[in-house]
Amino acid sequence: MKLISIREIVEGLDLEVIFMPEGREAHVQNADLIRPGLQLAGYFDMFSYERIQVIGKTESNYISTLSGGIKINRLNKIFAYPIPAVIVGNGMEVDPTMVYCAKKHGRALLRSPERTTKLIRDLGIFIEDKLAPEKTIHGVLMEVYGVGVLIRGQSGIGKSETALELIKKGHRLIADDAVIMRMIDNSIECTSPPLTRHLLEIRGVGIIDIKYMYGVGSVKIKQKLGLILDLEEWDQKQIYDRLGFDSEYENIFGVDIPKSRIPVRIGRNTSMIVEVAAMNLRQKLLGYSIEEEYNKRFMDNINSGNM
Secondary structure: OEEHHHHHHHHHHOOEEEEEOOOOEEOOOOEEEHOOOOHHOOOOOOOOOOOOOEEHHHHHHHHHHHHHHHHHHHHHHHOOOOOOOEEEOHHHOOOOHHHHHHHOOOOOOEEEOOOOOHHHHHHHHHHHHHHOOEEEEEEEEEEOEEEEEEEEEOOOOOHHHHHHHHHHOOOEEEEEEEEEEEEEEEEEEEEEEEHHEEEEEEEOOOOEEHHHOOOOOEEEEEEEEEEEEEEEEOOOOOOOOOOOOOOEEEEEOOOEEEEEEEEEEEOOOHHHHHHEEEEEEHHHOOOOOHHHHHHHHHHHHHHHHOO
C-alpha cells in the first residue's frame, strides 16, 4: 500500500508549519479528509482519526466559544488519537490550546492561507495523485482529436514513425517509449518520465526534441487514455476485423479501455488509420453507432426488395 508523508504534503502545498514533531513521521494512505465538528462537540463514536483533520471558520469559531476546561478536554481528546495532522485554513489564528495539545501528543499542526473549500480540494487532488496506482508500459502515447491513443507493437514496427507523422498533422505527443499510467478519478491518466519528456526516437536519425522542433503546441504533459492500438505485421493467415462491430477491451486498473489491432504493411498509411480510429471512438462516445446504421440500411434494402 502506497503512503504519503505529512512532510511531502507540507512541501507540495506550501503549508505553514505551526508545530512538527521531531523523530515521528506521520503518513496518510488515502485522500479522505475530515472536519472534526462532531468531535469538537464531544461525539467521538466512529471518529475517522486516520484522516487529516481540517479546521475551517465554523470549527474555529466554535472552539472560541468553548470554556477553558471544555476546550482543553475536547482538543486534548482529538490530539490524543493518532491523527496524521491538523490543518487550519483561511490563514486563521491558531488557538493556543490547540498548539499545546499538538505539542503534548506529538501531532503535526499546520496552517494554510487558502479558503477551507479550496484547501480541501487541493489536498484531495494532491494526495490522490501521489497515492494513485501506477505502472510503466512500452509504447507511444498521442493525443489525436482530443483522444489519448496508446500505440503499441513490437520494436521496429513503426510506432515512433507513426507518431511523427501524427505530430506533423497537428496532433500532440505525450510520451515515447515509456508511458507512465496512473489511476485518477476512475480514468487512466498517462504521462512521460521527466528524462524522456517531449523526446522521440527515430531509427536512423536518433533522438529528436519535438517541443523544440515543432513548438509547444506539438506536445502535452499528460492525457487521459481513451484508446489502445496494437500495431502488428500483416499476416495473410490472420482474420482481421473488417466491420468493427465486435468491441475489444483491455482492463487497466479496473477500467476497460477500447482496443484494436492494426495490421501494418508497406503502402498502408498507419497515421491516417490512427486518426480514423480516434474519430470513430469520438463518434461512439457522442452516441453514433455505425453498427445500428449499417443494420438499418441492410433491413431497408431487404424490405425494399433490393436484396
